[in-house]
Amino acid sequence: MTAVDVATPLRQRKWLPRLPGSWGFVVGGAVILVLLVIALAAPLLAPHNPNAIQLTQTLSGFSSDHLLGTDAAGRDILSRLIYGTRLSLIGPLAVVVMSIVVGVPAGLVAGYRGGWVDSVLSRIWDMVFGFPPLLLAIVIVATFGASFWTATIAIAITYIPLLTRVVRGVVLVECRNAYVDACRIQGFSAFRVCVFHILPNVAGTIVAQSTLNFGYALLDLAGLAFLGLGVQPPTPDWGQMLSDGRQSILFSVTEVTVASIAVAVAVIAFNMLGDAIAKQLVRGA
Amino acid sequence: MTSTTAFSSGPPAGSSGVAPVLEVENLSTSLLIGGTLRPIVRDMSMTIGAGEVVGLVGESGSGKSITARSVIGLLPQGAVSTGSVRFMGQDTLSMSRRQLRGIRSDQIGMIFQDPRAHIDPLWKIEDYVGEGLRLHKGLSKAKAREQSRSLLKSMGIVDADRVLDSYPGQLSGGMLQRVMIAGALSCEPKLIIADEATTALDVTVQSDILAILRGLQESRSLSMLFITHDLALASVICDRVVVMYAGRPMAVQAAADLFEAPAHPYAAALVGARPRIDQKVERLQVVPGRPVSALEVSSGCPFRPRCAYAIAECEQMTPALNQLEPGVLTECIRAAELRDELRESVHVSH
Amino acid sequence: MLRYLARRGTAAIGLLLVTSVILFLLEHLAPGNVESVLLGGRPSTPGLIASIRKQYHLDAPLYLQYWDWLRGVLHADLGESITYKTPVSSVVGSRVLPTLELAVYAAVITVVVGVALGAIAALRQGRFTDSAISAVVLVLASISSYVSGVVLLVVFGVKLGWFPIIGTGTGGLDRLNHLTLPALALALSLIALIARTTRASVARVLALEFVETVRARGFSERRVFLKHVLRSALIPILTVSGLAVGYLISGAVLVEYTFGLNGLGSLLVQAVEAKDYAVVQAVTLLFTAVFIGLNLVVDLLYGVVDPRIRVSGASA
Numbered sequence: 001m002t003a004v005d006v007a008t009p010l011r012q013r014k015w016l017p018r019l020p021g022s023w024g025f026v027v028g029g030a031v032i033l034v035l036l037v038i039a040l041a042a043p044l045l046a047p048h049n050p051n052a053i054q055l056t057q058t059l060s061g062f063s064s065d066h067l068l069g070t071d072a073a074g075r076d077i078l079s080r081l082i083y084g085t086r087l088s089l090i091g092p093l094a095v096v097v098m099s100i101v102v103g104v105p106a107g108l109v110a111g112y113r114g115g116w117v118d119s120v121l122s123r124i125w126d127m128v129f130g131f132p133p134l135l136l137a138i139v140i141v142a143t144f145g146a147s148f149w150t151a152t153i154a155i156a157i158t159y160i161p162l163l164t165r166v167v168r169g170v171v172l173v174e175c176r177n178a179y180v181d182a183c184r185i186q187g188f189s190a191f192r193v194c195v196f197h198i199l200p201n202v203a204g205t206i207v208a209q210s211t212l213n214f215g216y217a218l219l220d221l222a223g224l225a226f227l228g229l230g231v232q233p234p235t236p237d238w239g240q241m242l243s244d245g246r247q248s249i250l251f252s253v254t255e256v257t258v259a260s261i262a263v264a265v266a267v268i269a270f271n272m273l274g275d276a277i278a279k280q281l282v283r284g285a
Numbered sequence: 286m287t288s289t290t291a292f293s294s295g296p297p298a299g300s301s302g303v304a305p306v307l308e309v310e311n312l313s314t315s316l317l318i319g320g321t322l323r324p325i326v327r328d329m330s331m332t333i334g335a336g337e338v339v340g341l342v343g344e345s346g347s348g349k350s351i352t353a354r355s356v357i358g359l360l361p362q363g364a365v366s367t368g369s370v371r372f373m374g375q376d377t378l379s380m381s382r383r384q385l386r387g388i389r390s391d392q393i394g395m396i397f398q399d400p401r402a403h404i405d406p407l408w409k410i411e412d413y414v415g416e417g418l419r420l421h422k423g424l425s426k427a428k429a430r431e432q433s434r435s436l437l438k439s440m441g442i443v444d445a446d447r448v449l450d451s452y453p454g455q456l457s458g459g460m461l462q463r464v465m466i467a468g469a470l471s472c473e474p475k476l477i478i479a480d481e482a483t484t485a486l487d488v489t490v491q492s493d494i495l496a497i498l499r500g501l502q503e504s505r506s507l508s509m510l511f512i513t514h515d516l517a518l519a520s521v522i523c524d525r526v527v528v529m530y531a532g533r534p535m536a537v538q539a540a541a542d543l544f545e546a547p548a549h550p551y552a553a554a555l556v557g558a559r560p561r562i563d564q565k566v567e568r569l570q571v572v573p574g575r576p577v578s579a580l581e582v583s584s585g586c587p588f589r590p591r592c593a594y595a596i597a598e599c600e601q602m603t604p605a606l607n608q609l610e611p612g613v614l615t616e617c618i619r620a621a622e623l624r625d626e627l628r629e630s631v632h633v634s635h
Numbered sequence: 636m637l638r639y640l641a642r643r644g645t646a647a648i649g650l651l652l653v654t655s656v657i658l659f660l661l662e663h664l665a666p667g668n669v670e671s672v673l674l675g676g677r678p679s680t681p682g683l684i685a686s687i688r689k690q691y692h693l694d695a696p697l698y699l700q701y702w703d704w705l706r707g708v709l710h711a712d713l714g715e716s717i718t719y720k721t722p723v724s725s726v727v728g729s730r731v732l733p734t735l736e737l738a739v740y741a742a743v744i745t746v747v748v749g750v751a752l753g754a755i756a757a758l759r760q761g762r763f764t765d766s767a768i769s770a771v772v773l774v775l776a777s778i779s780s781y782v783s784g785v786v787l788l789v790v791f792g793v794k795l796g797w798f799p800i801i802g803t804g805t806g807g808l809d810r811l812n813h814l815t816l817p818a819l820a821l822a823l824s825l826i827a828l829i830a831r832t833t834r835a836s837v838a839r840v841l842a843l844e845f846v847e848t849v850r851a852r853g854f855s856e857r858r859v860f861l862k863h864v865l866r867s868a869l870i871p872i873l874t875v876s877g878l879a880v881g882y883l884i885s886g887a888v889l890v891e892y893t894f895g896l897n898g899l900g901s902l903l904v905q906a907v908e909a910k911d912y913a914v915v916q917a918v919t920l921l922f923t924a925v926f927i928g929l930n931l932v933v934d935l936l937y938g939v940v941d942p943r944i945r946v947s948g949a950s951a
Contacts, residue, residue: 132884133881135919135923138888142915143662222781382856385853389853395852403844407867408863469852
């Protein structure tokens, strides 16, 4: 009786398809694909050398030669934006790869083994988690000096516990399934059960989380560059451009505007794709 | 129920000529399910007299709860009710939200199935029971506590103060159900709606709660709508019962007669399907087929596909409640000719 | 409850100690770092380095050095800033107020707007308002405080000229005026976090049976929501708020830098650039202590909001 009769709020007719739904997949994926093409074809697309300084033409407005104008050093903003795509994608990619390489095995072991291994690992993650992520990255950069790779490793360190926790969670749930017991009874080694049986079943979650992490890592890395603690000038990078543009904001807002749009669009795209993949997993399950 | 004699079923007060407390006429309610309106209750009619206990019985999904909720406008968003529901002469279907709130606050009290889920776990019992007294009756905190205490005492709770200072998580299910009854009664309503109020409880606790309900109902001459899927329970506590099927009323008759002379093949089938403790049976009888809900019904008698007495006319008939004899209503077109047969079928299974 | 708090308190102190060890080790593991810091601007000769190592007991075992350092920290003695040539505690102390004002301002905006947006979305589930809020929240969640800061600067500071572009202002309203854009920038991405949690939590509570009981008892929708639904929905919101403190601190660093505010965040960035490690340690320790302290407060609030935690903790 209760199944039908209890007055639960019903979902009403939807006016808009929910944003992170299936077309989040299409839109997010398309934007990411475009960014990828731009990054690969940067030398073909960029009208100028991104580092060519032209002190006679600083902070110029839009022109046919400089479609987005020039920055305070007279460099072509459009070209810097296009070349900036490269580091803005390579950094987060490195972060995601590092976090998977460390986080997935750690999460598998913690979730599968349980017991003291799990509690020791959980304590460690709690500690790293207890530390505000950007702060940890800043301290690491302060110790080892500001550079692209220091920043990338520092950010990766803050993402490892996040992914580990997620993987541990889904592995714990997965281990309750009968097939895991079946594998154990057949005498398969823990390694074999984890890698060939559990891992394929939790791979979707790892992909979804890593897609989301990609966007957030992009944001964090650009933030460090913005603070002058990441990519060092004159390398073209979106965070760097935000910082440069911030200096000359009273004279021209073009550089900060295009750089912040670039960062926001990229991050939103990864978020949409990540959300869409996660939703798909829930639906498929 | 072993203590059947404890509850004497009074005479049906609905027929005493006094204006009924609740009058439901041709009520139909549809809910918004998956974006479309689906009928759950159809042409429901019943009355509850002053001080009368009316049972609403039927299988799961027959629309009992939605009927009750339609009465006080407690339906999910997008639900539509038509027909008429008059409580103390006022039409509740056409009431504004504010008016409905007024009715719910001190005219009609509702008791739900699962007290643990239906009482806010973050509030002390004192605040739960006293909430209505303080907001609707304007009592001070001290006065409200005083009154809550005597309410709980009247429900056979000895250490009322301890209970008042407890949180729901610290009390047993039976105790919580008493608390919920106290909350529903706190503002002295005229009508109590008990929706499977004892279903979730242990059998011993169940009979305690029933005794309390019946006792309070008699001492305060409350009217009560008692919803249950348990026929034995209904026959014990109710004056009259309304048997529902597929969102429709199949039969209305005195509770005492239900087991002797069911007025509808469906009622007879329900009685026959009831396991009995005084008899060893080889196999439990079941009502053949699967219960249907109102939204699956096309035309004719909704029980027809499962009915052992169905004839061709059952497919053509327009279902409506007709008087079989004084005080007995039925939707079955063959009720009169089947009277003896139904009576016998129940006795055979006894 | 007491036991629960004692356990949490011990964990918090442990976490602070671990943080201090990490900070200490990071400084000492980086080769040449300590000496170069202590050298300041002086030319590096082997003799000078040797005397410095002697003076600061750098040849002593690491755990003794840590113990000396920790004792100093506990007495608010964090050494001397090489850039300011004054004790670190006074450098840090002078920068606390702007950051505190910014953080409190932003926190207030975040909680008020975040909870309101999330609650409205939950109450209008599946309707246009819900979808619109979800879309806004997705965008807000995707941008960081420095991006929103720059955008706010461009729009309201440069183009519209409604708010000052730089500095903290002087006294009362002017200060508030100067802090509005930074606080808003800091609040925006956090609003997304709080709003998402609130929506999910309120929606979950709305589907619980006890809400039906409250409605059936004839209380106003406002009372149903404020006294019953919101209170039950509060626990996950509190949990996320504790997490949000971390983001608030990280965000403050970026926002102060964006808006040129002279707070702890910009001090930290300057100290990193100048390799003023004593200041980096001090600011980081302070931030961590605040983060851990506020999360301890959140643990305490659980007990206030939910009697079940209070009661079961007491009987345990």
